[in-house]
Amino acid sequence: MISVKNITKKFGDLTVLRGVDCEIASGEKVAIIGPSGSGKSTLLRCMNLLETPTSGEVWLDDKLISDVDPYLHEEIVAVSATCARSVQAGVASEQAVDEIRKKRSLGKWEGSAYKNAIKEYAAEHGQNINLARRKMGMVFQHFNLFNNKTVIENLTLAPIDLKLKTKEEAEARAMELLNRIGLADKRDEYPSKLSGGQKQRVAIIRALAMDPDVLLFDEPTSALDPEMVGEVLDLMKELANEGMTMVIVTHEMGFAREVADRVLFMDEGHIKEEGSPEELFKNPKDERLKEFLSKVL
């Protein structure tokens, strides 16, 4: 469903992701764990392009949603001016392409054939990010409910504005979701009147109101008082059981163990180890993972 291909992310001089590959299959629940600052949130936010990867590509289903990364495509590198120069100097074409990809030596100006190749590739495979985001819900650590909108408006704004549903349809769906989490009586309240746990549950159903194919969670319980963590995790477990595809950055190891099909351990901008929760928690191989688990378990 989501493919992340060799992405890197730099913030100025700081390199946060150093070449990450990962695939999220339909129906899969993937937990991302790792120490603070290891790049978990950044990876998650690259999946829906809230952060633009510095290089690499992000695909949703069969559509490219990030920019084209020329280094991932031999046929594009092959028509670059740099490649043409190497070939003219007597290097075999294939070898020239390999070398450019290894050294990442494409320049700013690579000629119109190269430019067109990128454009054509994007036209053939690319999808507008706003369309892609409708299919990828995101739940934030700090909820980010719209402060100037009531609960029901929070739930219906996007479906109505994007003309996915009529006002009546959107409100009916919103009420169904509100009933499900037992907050139907809060429909006309502003978010400031809700508790943290209520806010996060509303944020989750706001994402669900778009009927997404996948939900991305960034530490959904980290900003909550301990007594409210349970209600949010319970809702997430329900969604997991219903077969929703979920990617969850979390510090809740118990939850990861119980719900995830696969756990990714991130450290220093790499996925250092991945596997089923049993493998990863019982038999960690990576030294940094062992150290991390000894601290958090």
Next chain:
Amino acid sequence: MDFFKNIGILLTNSKYMGMLLEGLGKTLLISVFAALLGLLLGTLVAIVAIAKDSKAMKLPKWICKIYVTIIRGTPMALQLFIMAYAIFAIRGFPQEITAIIAFGINSGAYVSESIRAGILSVDIGQTEAGRALGLTNKTTMMKIVIPQAIKNVIPAIGNELIALIKETSIVSMIGMYDLTQAAKVIGAGNNMASYIVPMSVAACFYLAIVYLLTFGIKKLEARLRAGDKR
């Protein structure tokens, strides 16, 4: 007391009152249109200033920066003189328009800073939540960010408006007949031959406008905040 007797004389003298009201009218005319121009310019400049850095935005951003720097770094009176005696030094060009443009341009520079700060004060998470739902940048701005920014910005814009109204009193320096100038003319030797009386009445007019404006802004603020106490 002479003072109060003279106030009575002024208030009942239709010639003097006519002069004062004409001046008041001009002050309000300049203030209202300059404020509108300032809000328009200020919003535009703020939007350019917070737009993402890109090649296409480089020149507009640079122009806006220069504009704000020059306007905020030079005296209002000088800006007014430049407008009146250099840029619009055309015989018969309406002075009101010169003044409206000069004050509007001046106010725009200050307003833009307030609006920019107001937009930036809205939590970035609000924008991210909108974009993550697939809303466009424009929709997110219009429906989520700007309504919240307006609330944050109203007090600052209100202060700017009040400052603008008072500042327009310097139009007498280019020979315009506003409320302040009217008071001065009435006080001169060939009229009442006493400055304190008309000046006091003019002061009361200014105070009344400022008071009404302050009151209106408070009301507006309260109404906008009614929904979502945070």
